Amino acid sequence: MTLNTLRTRLSEVxxxxxxxxxxxxxxxxxxxxxxxxGGRPLRDFQREKEVLEAVRLHAEGLGLPSHLAxxxxxxxIRASLEQQEQARVSATGGGSGxxxxxxxxxxxxxxxxxxxxxxxxxxxxxxxxxxxxxGYGFLPTDGWESGTPxxxxxxxxxxxxTASAQILHRLAELAPLGLIFDVGSLKSPLRQxxxxxxxxxxxxxxxxxxxxxxxxxxxxxxxxxxxxGHPEATAEARALFDSTMAEQxxxxxxxxxxxVAYVLGLSHALNIAxxxxxxxxxEAAPALQxxxxxxxxxQLEVANRVAHDNPHLYxxxxxxxxxxxxxxxxxxxxxxxxxxxxxxxxxxxxIRLMEAGRRYMDARG
Numbered sequence: 209m210t211l212n213t214l215r216t217r218l219s220e221v222x223x224x225x226x227x228x229x230x231x232x233x234x235x236x237x238x239x240x241x242x243x244x245x246g247g248r249p250l251r252d253f254q255r256e257k258e259v260l261e262a263v264r265l266h267a268e269g270l271g272l273p274s275h276l277a278x279x280x281x282x283x284x285i286r287a288s289l290e291q292q293e294q295a296r297v298s299a300t301g302g303g304s305g306x307x308x309x310x311x312x313x314x315x316x317x318x319x320x321x322x323x324x325x326x327x328x329x330x331x332x333x334x335x336x337x338x339x340x341x342x343g344y345g346f347l348p349t350d351g352w353e354s355g356t357p358x359x360x361x362x363x364x365x366x367x368x369x370t371a372s373a374q375i376l377h378r379l380a381e382l383a384p385l386g387l388i389f390d391v392g393s394l395k396s397p398l399r400q401x402x403x404x405x406x407x408x409x410x411x412x413x414x415x416x417x418x419x420x421x422x423x424x425x426x427x428x429x430x431x432x433x434x435x436x437g438h439p440e441a442t443a444e445a446r447a448l449f450d451s452t453m454a455e456q457x458x459x460x461x462x463x464x465x466x467x468v469a470y471v472l473g474l475s476h477a478l479n480i481a482x483x484x485x486x487x488x489x490x491e492a493a494p495a496l497q498x499x500x501x502x503x504x505x506x507q508l509e510v511a512n513r514v515a516h517d518n519p520h521l522y523x524x525x526x527x528x529x530x531x532x533x534x535x536x537x538x539x540x541x542x543x544x545x546x547x548x549x550x551x552x553x554x555x556x557x558x559i560r561l562m563e564a565g566r567r568y569m570d571a572r573g
Contacts, residue, residue: 229284232284232288233287233288233291236288236291236292237291237292237295239292240291240292240295240296241295243292244295244296244299244300249453250289250292250293250296250427250453251289251427251453256285259281259285260278260281260282263277263278263281264277264278286425289425289427289453290424290425293425293426293427293451293452293453294327294424296451296452297324297327297328297451297452298327298328298329299451300328300450300451301327301328301329301330301451302328302329302447303325303328303329303330303331303361304329305329306329306330306331306361306362307330307331307332307333307359307360307361307362308322308325308330308331308332308333308360308361308362308363308364309332309333309334309335309347309352309358309360309362309363309364310322310325310332310333310334310335310364310366311335311336311349311363311364311365311366311367311375312335312336312364312365312366312367312368312371312372312375313332313333313334313335313336313341313344313364313366314334314336314338314339314340314341315336315338315366315367316420316421317366317391317417317420317421318334318336318364318366318367319341319421320417320421320423321364321366321391322334322341322344324448325362325364325448326343326344328448328451330361330362331345332344332345333345333346333347333360334346334347335347335348335349335351335352336349337349352382353378355382357382357384358379358382358384358386359384359385359386360384360386361386361387362386362387362388362389363379363384363386363387363388363389364389364390364391365379365388365389365390365391365392366390366391368520368521368524369392369393369394369397369398369521369524369525369528370397370524370528372390372392372397372398372401373397373398373400373401374401375401376388376390376398376401376402376404376405377400377401377404379401379405379410380401380404380405380407380408380410381408383408383409383410384410385410385411386411387411387412387413387441387444387445388405388410388411388412388413388441389412389413389414389415389441389445390402390414390415391415391416391417392414392416393416393468393472393521393524393525394464394465394468394524394525394528394529395414395416395434395461395464395465396465396528396529396530396531397524397528398414399461402414402436402437402461403436403437405436406436406437406438410438411438411440411441411444412436412437412438412441413433413434413435413436413438413441413442413444413445414433414434414435414436414461415431415432415433415434415445416431416432416434416464416468417429417431417432418430418431418432418471425453426449426452426453426454427453427454428453428455429454429455430454430455430456430457431449431454431455431456431457432457432458432459432464433445433446433456433457433458433459434458434459434460434461434464435458435460435461436461442458446458465529465530465531465532466531466534468525468529469529469531469532469534469535470535470538472525473525473526473529473532473535473536474535474536474538474539476514476522476525476526477526477535477536477539478539479507479510479511479514479515480514480522481539482507482511483511483512483514483515545557545561546558546561549561
């Protein structure tokens with residue numbers, strides 16, 4: 209066959225693959241409907257294991273690299289779960305006839321919550337100084353701040369931490385009747401506002417979605433819930449995620465920031481230090497890329513996402529956490545230990561650091 213004939217045949221095979229994927233998604237939708245009707249969970253890990261094992265064996269029998277076939281099928285499984293989860297959220301949402309307001313809804317995370325509540329049937333309004341968001345009603349900020357009664361069933365506060373603190377205090381003065389929760393990455397700067405809302409008798413709680421605004425599938429993701437003095441409000445906020453596969457974790461409000469100082473603060477600082485060292489090294493990025501290793505590439509991928517995220521938010525996470533200095537001091541101490549062991553030629557100390565790290569990592573399971 210000529211090169212053009214081979215390319216034509218390749219295009220035909222590609223179309224066949226796409227058509228098979230479309231058929232698979234149609235089957236997935238029907239399976240999702242059956243699961244919903246039967247009250248069965250969306251994710252069946254045993255079934256996924258069986259599917260992947262069969263795929264690997266079939267690929268090997270055809271002379272195809274098993275890792276390639278597994279990678280493709282894993283992507284299809286993920287797409288299937290996304291489709292089923294979104295369908296379940298829409299089918300089981302309790303928002304029909306109810307209203308929600310997302311303050312800061314023009315931001316990325318605010319828009320995620322607007323879409324999330326909209327999928328559950330809520331009539332969603334946005335209030336944001338940036339202006340309206342296509343597809344949603346708009347409530348001017350100066351309108352509700354000046355005392356316009358807020359009659360929404362849910363009010364989500366999704367602004368910067370500094371702005372969120374001010375918004376919570378203003379809401380406490382207005383004392384709306386609906387469920388109120390923030391989605392802040394830190395609670396230190398918000399505690400007074402949350403306490404004011406609780407003192408005003410509002411149904412208030414605080415949540416922290418441990419994922420970014422580009423997240424489509426909540427399986428394997430965590431949502432933290434911190435009671436702010438109204439357990440019923442926390443239960444109501446948790447119910448919003450019951451139709452998803454997100455893992456819900458309740459923790460005391462005062463404990464949240466101590467743990468987040470390491471989960472977010474430490475990891476952010478480490479990556480900022482990593483790309484800062486590279487940027488100031490004088491080495492050209494293309495040259496480093498040509499010489500990259502597996503470890504370097506993996507670290508670079510994470511650091512790249514951090515570098516392109518919101519620097520104002522990242523600074524707030526570092527500067528406004530009452531426990532933030534603890535994590536930064538731990539990072540400084542760790543770097544000093546590595547540096548000291550190398551400068552003094554103390555191989556034993558260096559090995560002890562790695563062995564201690566290995567034990568810690570193994571203990572995580």
